[in-house]
Amino acid sequence: KKRFRLLRWTWRAAYISAIAGAVYIGYGIWEMRHPDDQLAPDPNKKTLVVLGTGWGSVSLLKKLDTENYNVVVVSPRNYFLFTPLLPSCTVGTIEHRSIMEPIRNFLRHKKAAVKYYEAEATKIDYEKRIVYINDDSEIKGDVSATEVPFDMLVIGVGAENATFGIPGVREHGLFLKEVGDAQRIRNRIMDCCETATFKDQSPEEIQRLLHMVVVGGGPTGVEFAGELQDFFNSDLKKWLPEIKDTFKVTLVEALPNVLPMFSKQLIDYTEKTFKEETITIRTKTMVKKVTDKFIEAESVGPDGKKVLEKIPYGLLVWATGNALRPIVSDFIKQIPAQKDSRRGLAVNEYLVVKGCENVWAVGDCAVANYAPTAQVASQEGAWLARMFNQMAKTQEIETELAELSVKQEKAPTKEARDAVFADIKDLQKRLRRVKQIGPFEYTHQGSLAYIGSEKAVADIAWWSGNIASGGTLTYLFWRSAYISMCFSTRNRILVCVDWVKSKIFGRDVSRV
Ligand code: FAD
Ligand code: NAI
Structure with a gap:
């Protein structure tokens, strides 16, 4: 009972x-x-221009009290993209719109309205305090290029794909940074499979078309290779049985191992898992040239001599890290203190661009001695928002203090003067508290990567040490961590639905 x-x-x-x-x-x-009604932007307040709608800029905008500034956002992308789940979109495990959050929805919920321009910032003129912007979209109005003046500027434009000037990469390779890239990859995979099964195709051509090559053994390359092999194992093999003995994934990496930022134990685990999944890893192999049908890669032969070999491919995904965007390299040239900056804008511990006043940089375009990750970018953005909020509060208190001083001078009696003096003391105390903002400090929470066949690797910071783990449990942790990190409830629900959908019905193999 x-x-x-x-x-x-x-x-x-x-x-x-x-x-x-x-x-x-x-x-x-x-x-x-x-959404509630918003306060109108106040042009009498300082104009804060934010470039970009990625991890750095959006985490700044999320925490910023917009009523303190006249905020203007410029970005060619009118949505925030949750990049950690982008590799899953290349094979249809997740649909791309599930990891996008429209910037308009998000900005509409701020207390004071924020101006957003869908445009690319083409140049920053530091002397004139102007950003030049260009409407790069298909539809153009009478005005498609103009300028935006700023009092304060935050640069969060991220980075481009690095190609190291290797010939043929831009023409023939596909990148994995934006939604469009994931869609192109998804289509190309299916195109290769359908073309390989075209009537009378020669065996060599079938082998080439079904050879999927990924260059770069960093987390982007590894996660994509894992997702692609999953797609083959659970779906492609079933719907196109004729390709099951020919489809092959190869990961090419110049260094002696993949995932260099992970601990040795997890690198070994990843390499072992890839072997079981039949993904070929070619380490110590540097791609030197790309043509439309093969790559030329240099490796060291057993006799110690360099060997140059041609590797035919159907799909080539290029994931060799980050390079500067043109707007950033142009800005570097304008600031003498930045003359030695190669990887991005050098910033100080307050994220101020060195050699500038009232210009800050966050995320992949800034160099603050941290890895170019979403974790770093979002912490930088959130810290900057707190600093801007405090700066506004400081100004408010200082104005109040100036008013009280005048009131104290004009007070007719000693009692009245003493009362104002007590208020001044209180405010000064508050001011000291508000002004106490330490420099930006990054807290590393760990690194996570999906490696395919429902396994993930994780190096998690724990107290003063590190916990390294890999496998299916880590994969469940990976999923729950990314679900909790998704931008909105809407994103979370959509991603979960996609996971369930692809588990029940399999991934969609149609090409659009
Ligand atoms: P971004 O997020 O790239 O945003 C840049 C913004 O600037 C974009 O909105 C862009 O449209 C805009 N922009 C570009 N040019 C201009 C211009 N000229 N004017 C105005 N705006 C402009 N990191 C992790 O920590 N964990 C992960 O699991 C992870 N997974 C990843 C998976 C993939 C496939 C990729 C590509 C990256 C991943 N990263 C991950 C890295 C992470 O995405 C980046 O470090 C992060 O996006 C950097 O944030 P950001 O704000 O600097 O740049
Ligand atoms: P990366 O810079 O981490 O790795 C690129 C790899 O390409 C390097 O290992 C490099 O040796 C190799 N390479 C360069 N040129 C080559 C060539 N010609 N031939 C063969 N190999 C070559 O780049 P990635 O993976 O794009 O990541 C960029 C940033 O985003 C990193 O900071 C990474 O940590 C972060 N990121 C994090 C993820 C996660 O935490 N799960 C997922 C994806 C990216």
Whole structure:
């Protein structure tokens, strides 16, 4: 009887929690769909221009009290992209719109309105304090290029794909940075498979078309190779049985191992897992040239001599890291203190671009001695927002203090003067508290990467040490960590639905 009562109470608790959860999510959705009226932007306040809508800029905008500034955002991308799940979009495990959050929805929820221009910033004129912007979209109005003046500027334009000037990469390789890249890859995979099964195709051509080559053994290359092999194992093999003995994934890396930022144990685990999944890893192999049908790669032969070999491919995904965007390299040239900057804008511990006043940089375009990751960019953006909020508060208190000083001077009696003096003391105390902002310090929470066949690797920071783990449990942790990090409830629900959908029905093998 006791056990039965316990069971009944457990059911009730579960039932109530489910209802509470549904109400919570429902309210979140309702709130998202019904934004409040916003304060109009105040042009009398300082104009803060933010370039980019990526990890750095959006985490700044999320925490910024927009009523303190006249905020203007410029970016050619009118959405935020949750990049950690982008490799899953290349094979249709997740649909790309599930990891995009429209910037308009997000900005519409800020207390004071923010101006957004869908445009590319083409040049920053530091002397004139102007950003030149260009509408690069298909539809253009009478005005498609103009300028935006700023008092304060945050540069968060991220980075481009590095090609190291290797001939043929831009013409024939596909990158993996934006939504469009993932869509191109998804289509190319299917195109290669369908073309390989075209009537009378020669065996050599079939082998070439079904050879999927990934260059770069960093996390982007590894995660993509893992996703691609999953796609083959769970779907392609079933729907196109004729390619099952020919489809092959090769990962090419110039260094002696893949995932150099992970611990040795996890590198070995990844390499072992790839071997089991039949992904070929070619380490110590440097790609020197790319043509439309093969890559030329240099490696060291068993006799110690350099060997140059031609590797035919159908799909080539190029994932060899980051390079400067033109707007950043142009800005570097304008600032003498940046003359030695090669990898990005050198910033100080307050993220101020060295040699500049009122110009800050966050994320992949800034060099602050941290890896170019979303984790770093989002922490930098959030810290900068806190600093801007405090700067505004400081200014507010200082104005109040100046007013009180005048009031104190004009006070007719000693009692009145003493009362104002007490207020001044309180405000000065508050000012000291507000002004206490330390420099930016990055807290590394760990590195995570998906390696295919429902396995992931994780190097998690724990107290003063590190926990390294790999396998299926780590994969569940990877999934829950990324779900919790998704931008909005809407993104979280869409991603979960996609995971369930691809598990039940398999991934979609149609080409659009
Ligand atoms: P981005 O997020 O790239 O944003 C740059 C913004 O600037 C974009 O909105 C862009 O449109 C805009 N922009 C570009 N040019 C201009 C211009 N001229 N004017 C105005 N705006 C401009 N990091 C992790 O920590 N964990 C992960 O799991 C992870 N996975 C990744 C997976 C992939 C496939 C990739 C490519 C990266 C991954 N990263 C991950 C790295 C992470 O995405 C980047 O470090 C992060 O996006 C950097 O943020 P950012 O704000 O500097 O740049
Ligand atoms: P990366 O810079 O981490 O790795 C690029 C790799 O390409 C290097 O190992 C390099 O040796 C190799 N390479 C360069 N030129 C080559 C050539 N010609 N031939 C063969 N190999 C060559 O780049 P990636 O993976 O694009 O990552 C960029 C940033 O984004 C990194 O900071 C990374 O940490 C972050 N990121 C993090 C992820 C995660 O945490 N799960 C996922 C994806 C990216």
